[in-house]
Amino acid sequence: MTRAEISAVLARYLAAHPGRTSDVLSLREVLETTHDLASRKTFPLHVTCSAAAIDAAGRVLMIHHRALDRWLLPGGHIEPEDRSLYGAALRELEEETGIPWQHAVSPPRHDVIPVDIDVHEIPANHAKDEPAHLHADFRFAFWVKDSEISLQLDEVIAFAWRPPTDLPTPRLAASVAAV
Numbered sequence: 001m002t003r004a005e006i007s008a009v010l011a012r013y014l015a016a017h018p019g020r021t022s023d024v025l026s027l028r029e030v031l032e033t034t035h036d037l038a039s040r041k042t043f044p045l046h047v048t049c050s051a052a053a054i055d056a057a058g059r060v061l062m063i064h065h066r067a068l069d070r071w072l073l074p075g076g077h078i079e080p081e082d083r084s085l086y087g088a089a090l091r092e093l094e095e096e097t098g099i100p101w102q103h104a105v106s107p108p109r110h111d112v113i114p115v116d117i118d119v120h121e122i123p124a125n126h127a128k129d130e131p132a133h134l135h136a137d138f139r140f141a142f143w144v145k146d147s148e149i150s151l152q153l154d155e156v157i158a159f160a161w162r163p164p165t166d167l168p169t170p171r172l173a174a175s176v177a178a179v
Contacts, residue, residue, distance in 0.1 A: 001038035001078050001088070006047055007031055009085050009138060012113045026119050027136040037136070038078040045119070045134040049085050050075025051093035052115055052141045052176050053104065059161035060176055061144070063096055066157050067125065072168065073139060086111055089140040097159065098150030104142035107179045115141040115175045139172065141179045
């Protein structure tokens with residue numbers, strides 16, 4: 001994953017959502033440094049990717065994250081083999097839920113523009129020797145076919161199909177509902 005890829009996706013997102021510039025200010029500042037934003041060992045901020053998987057009824061797949069003890073979109077850290085943020089979101093969807101990437105289709109334009117980018121705090125994890133830090137989470141929307149859910153039990157303890165209003169932020173809920 002290159003800095004150019006992250007910058008290009010961020011630029012497309014801000015062109016589509018110019019009112020959200022202040023929401024990603026810390027990401028823009030870190031992009032001006034030489035830090036490897038794709039590495040989970042880069043602090044105080046690194047990039048992650050999530051998938052807003054939407055079923056035929058308009059519900060969104062949420063997972064209960066074991067370590068954070070919170071309901072979230074399927075997603076996670078970028079891996080060295082990831083070539084795009086979009087591809088990382090699809091990989092995470094399949095890893096955490098078992099939904100094959102072939103069963104996920106992007107709504108028009110959402111393969112190049114995330115439905116949301118959220119910068120949020122992650123608490124310190126002493127077991128992994130990680131200080132409290134920020135995730136700049138690039139969230140992509142996917143319409144998904146009916147698929148059997150097979151959870152990655154070391155990270156996820158439950159799943160639920162929920163209405164967009166149950167998503168973690170009002171901005172994400174509104175963006176997903178508009179897809």
